[in-house]
Amino acid sequence: MTAPARARTSDDLIRAEEPVLAHNYHPLPVVVARAEGSWVEDVEGRRYLDMLAGYSALNFGHRHPALIEAAHRQLDLLTLTSRAFHNDRLAEFAERLAALTGLDMVLPMNTGAEAVESGIKLARKWAYDVKGVPADRATIVVAADNFHGRTTTIVSFSTDETARAGFGPFTPGFTIVPYNDLAALEAAVDDTTAAVLIEPIQGEAGVIVPDDGYLAGVRELTRRTGCLFIADEIQSGLGRTGRTLAVEHEAVEPDVLLLGKALGGGIVPVSAVVARREVMGVLHPGEHGSTFGGNPLAAAVGTAVIELLETGDFQRHAAELGVVLRDGLTELVGKGVLGFRSRGLWAGVDIDPAIGTGREISERLMHEGILVKDTHGSTIRLAPPLTITGDELVSALGTLERALR
Numbered sequence: 536m537t538a539p540a541r542a543r544t545s546d547d548l549i550r551a552e553e554p555v556l557a558h559n560y561h562p563l564p565v566v567v568a569r570a571e572g573s574w575v576e577d578v579e580g581r582r583y584l585d586m587l588a589g590y591s592a593l594n595f596g597h598r599h600p601a602l603i604e605a606a607h608r609q610l611d612l613l614t615l616t617s618r619a620f621h622n623d624r625l626a627e628f629a630e631r632l633a634a635l636t637g638l639d640m641v642l643p644m645n646t647g648a649e650a651v652e653s654g655i656k657l658a659r660k661w662a663y664d665v666k667g668v669p670a671d672r673a674t675i676v677v678a679a680d681n682f683h684g685r686t687t688t689i690v691s692f693s694t695d696e697t698a699r700a701g702f703g704p705f706t707p708g709f710t711i712v713p714y715n716d717l718a719a720l721e722a723a724v725d726d727t728t729a730a731v732l733i734e735p736i737q738g739e740a741g742v743i744v745p746d747d748g749y750l751a752g753v754r755e756l757t758r759r760t761g762c763l764f765i766a767d768e769i770q771s772g773l774g775r776t777g778r779t780l781a782v783e784h785e786a787v788e789p790d791v792l793l794l795g796k797a798l799g800g801g802i803v804p805v806s807a808v809v810a811r812r813e814v815m816g817v818l819h820p821g822e823h824g825s826t827f828g829g830n831p832l833a834a835a836v837g838t839a840v841i842e843l844l845e846t847g848d849f850q851r852h853a854a855e856l857g858v859v860l861r862d863g864l865t866e867l868v869g870k871g872v873l874g875f876r877s878r879g880l881w882a883g884v885d886i887d888p889a890i891g892t893g894r895e896i897s898e899r900l901m902h903e904g905i906l907v908k909d910t911h912g913s914t915i916r917l918a919p920p921l922t923i924t925g926d927e928l929v930s931a932l933g934t935l936e937r938a939l940r
């Protein structure tokens with residue numbers, strides 16, 4: 536192998552991926568080489584405001600100094616033990632995550648999908664051991680248009696045909712009801728129901744915010760009927776909506792909370808199932824695990840993330856700028872925007888299809904120095920890092936307005 540004669544351009548690198556990289560994504564044609572805070576820079580040195588923030592994995596921006604420092608410090612001490620042994624970082628991570636979320640016990644995993652899988656296993660075990668559901672009969676009620684990840688069990692209860700088709704046979708034991716419909720949920724819950732699993736705000740579906748009272752209704756219904764409420768806050772959690780958790784907007788506490796994405800500070804994959812003690816207590820040694828889950832590097836970065844959230848500053852900033860975002864988008868309704876939904880620094884914006892698809896608008900914004908990603912059809916999602924300034928946000932909204940003309 537000879538070294539390339541010259542540095543490869545963005546176009547070279549995009550072409551180079553084609554024959555060697557699985558085609559399971561269709562990225563925007565931008566090749567990012569470095570980043571800091573809310574900004575990324577491509578191979579040619581062009582700068583872009585990152586309004587996607589790694590699907591909310593980068594809530595604290597790129598390379599937040601406190602998170603990078605925590606990672607560096609831990610890299611010099613210890614990176615992996617496996618759970619065969621204890622490591623000196625895990626107790627503090629679990630203590631502080633439990634305190635932050637108001638729950639009792641933590642099951643550390645790595646990716647979001649693993650947290651969801653773990654939550655499903657936990658709920659089933661609880662159903663058999665505590666609720667007394669007959670063996671192999673437990674069901675979990677989920678919402679249509681959900682996104683909980685990509686494993687075979689999780690796509691088994693997806694309603695997105697692109698995510699499912701060709702991947703069967705599927706895992707049984709799931710009942711799908713419309714989102715934001717308490718009557719449908721009530722009708723679906725029975726003696727075999729282990730849990731109701733929902734996103735408090737549906738992210739991939741286009742930032743679908745349920746009606747006021749829905750989350751409180753799910754809480755009341757699950758408590759009354761004796762099943763668990765599992766909140767998947769992998770995308771909605773950790774400051775994004777202006778609160779630590781999206782369920783806080785209705786002062787609701789789930790039995791089981793799923794976290795991921797931003798928990799790893801944009802550095803390492805860190806996810807967790809956080810639950811009440813009576814629920815998590817059904818797991819015993821050997822029944823579940825992960826080689827990398829709870830590794831000291833992940834625990835150190837995760838603890839530093841929790842420390843940032845403990846101040847409340849990011850949540851406050853997201854709530855304050857959330858008003859700027861909402862007001863700015865309200866101005867655009869009728870000017871290329873058909874409608875939008877937002878909470879905190881998170882919005883799903885439906886673009887008039889006459890102007891372009893979500894993809895076309897995303898490419899137009901990319902050429903104007905703003906990175907976003909379409910979700911479905913003509914909907915784009917805005918989810919900037921919570922480090923974005925008011926001026927940057929106002930400027931981005933101005934760019935969006937021009938792109939829609």
Ligand SMILES: *Cc1c(COP(=O)(O)O)cnc(C)c1O
Nearest residue numbers: 646647648682683684767769770
């Ligand atoms: C991203 C996401 C997941 C899956 O997380 P991965 O880390 O990609 O496996 C699960 N649930 C929700 C709500 C998500 O947004």
